[in-house]
Amino acid sequence: MTREEAYQILNKYMAGDTHYIQHSLAVEAIMKGLAKRLSPGDEEYWGIAGLLHDLDELHCDWRNDIRTHGPKSVEILKEEGVDDPVLFGAILAHNPPNGKKAKTKIEYALLAADPMSGFIKAVAQIYPDRKIASVKPKSVMKRFNESRFAANANRTYMEAIEYTGLRLEDLIDISLEEMGKIAGEIDL
Ligand SMILES: [Fe+2]
Structure with a gap:
């Protein structure tokens, strides 16, 4: 699957949901x-995993059963003719309650990148201009250690980046840099 095909599938199933499309682009x-x-x-392949990780957001029954988030994306992708166990593994493992545990680097990376994207967005909202350009790595780390700040951003999942050999600090630096490059597209 090319990035263009993945982007078309994303738009088909997220049908104009700006919030989730921006979240998918950030991840x-x-x-x-x-x-x-x-x-x-x-890079492109890992990017596609990020782009499609929440594909089922509007189609699974997460409000009643969080375990459907992930498996439903795999079902949709199979209907779209995609058959890619590595991609499916990463999508499933980003939502541990469905039973799939992260084991590989791409799986841990996605598990950590998902909450970090929202966390950085929350930190940016503190600044008067609400721009990611104002956010320093040290400020992200400081807020990370304040458990009441963005309390539903899962710290354990973000720290799982360390299973890949990178440090949490690296994840923060990389996320600020990469989200910063597409700031215009993700309204930051
Ligand atoms: Fe997500």
Whole structure:
């Protein structure tokens, strides 16, 4: 699957939901940056995993059963003719309650990138201009250690980046840099 095909599938199933499309683009950007460090040459592929990780958001029954988030994306992708166990593994593992545990680098990367994208967005909202350009890595780390700040951003998942050999600080630096490059597209 090319990035263009993935983007078309995303738009088909997220049908104009700006919030989720921007979130998907942010996670794509972080995943590309992580691939540069962890799996050079696979930037586009890791990016596609980021882009599609929440594909079922409007189609699964997460309000009643969080375990459907992930498996439903795999079902949709299979209907679209995609058959890619590595991609499916990453999508499933980003939502541990469905039973799939992260084991590989791409799986840990996605598990960590997903909450980090929202967390950085929350930190940006503190600044008068609400821009990611105002956010310093140190400020992200400071807020990370304040458990009441963006309390539903899962710290444990973000820290899981350390299973890839990178540090949490690296994830923060990479996320700020990569989300910053597409700031206009993600309203930051
Ligand atoms: Fe997500």
